Amino acid sequence: MIDAGLDRIAHLLDGEALLIAFALVGLIMWVSNFLSTRLTAGRVHGSAIAIVLGLALAFWGGAATGGHKGVADLPFLSGIGLMGGAMLRDFAIVATAFEVDVARAKRAGAIGSVALILGTVLPFFFGAALAWAFGYRDAVSISTIGAGAVTYIVGPITGAAIGAGSAVIALSIATGVVKAILVMVFTPIVAPLIRLDSPRAAMIFGGMMGTVSGVSAGLAATDRRLVPYGALTATFHTGLGCLLAPSILYFIVRAMLGA
Amino acid sequence: MEARSRGFARMTISGVALLALCSLLGQILGEMLGYVLGVKANVGGVGIAMLLLIIARLWLARRGLLSDGVNRGVFLWGSLYIPIVVAMAAQQDVVAAIQGGPLVLAGGAGVVVLCFAMVAVLGRLAGRGETIDEIEARERAAAGIVDPSVRPTA
Numbered sequence: 001m002i003d004a005g006l007d008r009i010a011h012l013l014d015g016e017a018l019l020i021a022f023a024l025v026g027l028i029m030w031v032s033n034f035l036s037t038r039l040t041a042g043r044v045h046g047s048a049i050a051i052v053l054g055l056a057l058a059f060w061g062g063a064a065t066g067g068h069k070g071v072a073d074l075p076f077l078s079g080i081g082l083m084g085g086a087m088l089r090d091f092a093i094v095a096t097a098f099e100v101d102v103a104r105a106k107r108a109g110a111i112g113s114v115a116l117i118l119g120t121v122l123p124f125f126f127g128a129a130l131a132w133a134f135g136y137r138d139a140v141s142i143s144t145i146g147a148g149a150v151t152y153i154v155g156p157i158t159g160a161a162i163g164a165g166s167a168v169i170a171l172s173i174a175t176g177v178v179k180a181i182l183v184m185v186f187t188p189i190v191a192p193l194i195r196l197d198s199p200r201a202a203m204i205f206g207g208m209m210g211t212v213s214g215v216s217a218g219l220a221a222t223d224r225r226l227v228p229y230g231a232l233t234a235t236f237h238t239g240l241g242c243l244l245a246p247s248i249l250y251f252i253v254r255a256m257l258g259a
Numbered sequence: 260m261e262a263r264s265r266g267f268a269r270m271t272i273s274g275v276a277l278l279a280l281c282s283l284l285g286q287i288l289g290e291m292l293g294y295v296l297g298v299k300a301n302v303g304g305v306g307i308a309m310l311l312l313i314i315a316r317l318w319l320a321r322r323g324l325l326s327d328g329v330n331r332g333v334f335l336w337g338s339l340y341i342p343i344v345v346a347m348a349a350q351q352d353v354v355a356a357i358q359g360g361p362l363v364l365a366g367g368a369g370v371v372v373l374c375f376a377m378v379a380v381l382g383r384l385a386g387r388g389e390t391i392d393e394i395e396a397r398e399r400a401a402a403g404i405v406d407p408s409v410r411p412t413a
Contacts, residue, residue, distance in 0.1 A: 204378055209374050
């Protein structure tokens, strides 16, 4: 009797995945804001705590299921996958554009583009040099790992385009994920040091860091009002990386290796 | 006809629909741009969508059509931004990141330090921008609000 009842509820909840996600994330936000005011007197942003809690949950979920999508791999939390997936994330990012001050964004446009290009080229060559230091000598592997240092999407797309092995592609994805996670966690901490407090600085930040997940979470944890400016440049980053990494940048690596 | 369109603009769905339209159009244009450039990825779809939404807002405002409904529908999703980002964080492959080995950890950490430093350098080169606090203080002053403790909730 009770078993049958529980069965029915479990069955019902299967169809309510997104609502479970709303309730759970609401709970995380509430706990985070509570910790922010009570433990840190508001010095650490509630959203920064919430994002770190989210990452901790993702670690727990990944360890428990052996999957690659954090808590979203747990059947009853699959709604987290929809709520935090690309569709709703991009939808919410676009919505923040309503708050953009056009004149200010235009004035920062040029320096934002410079950041965008540097933010692609510098990480690529940094990752490539590191791959060299770790003993890789072929242009394809070196370029794929370098592309992973741009973002975790540029890495595998570049690897697939120039014919890298799956182990190297996995390395490049992991490098990009580490980058995104570090940006999420450390942006609010370093924000005062790098003067991340103006729309212009946010546009530079978005172009330079690139990773949309890292930038969107990092700015959310620093100052919600900076989000649209950072997102505006960051969303062009992956496209630019996918354009440059398997072409010009790969050719440069190949020329440097003399092959 | 006139009255009916104003009725629609009063509804929250008009803002949500506008947002969806801009998002879809932006993604399609980003996909086409990627195709034209020969790239296997969407090039700036979200950024283009943001520009479309900004243009739409200016256009509606100029015509006096920027209604409460439109604002409500868009702000609803803008205000869900942080919770959505938290859900995004909860589905990252953190296990793989931690188990990635020295190359992965050194690569990720090094590139983040490098990029943070470059943000500081470029910020210095570009000169100091007006901070978001200063902007809001000035706008409040312009609007004639005297109470400095009144802050819009982020």
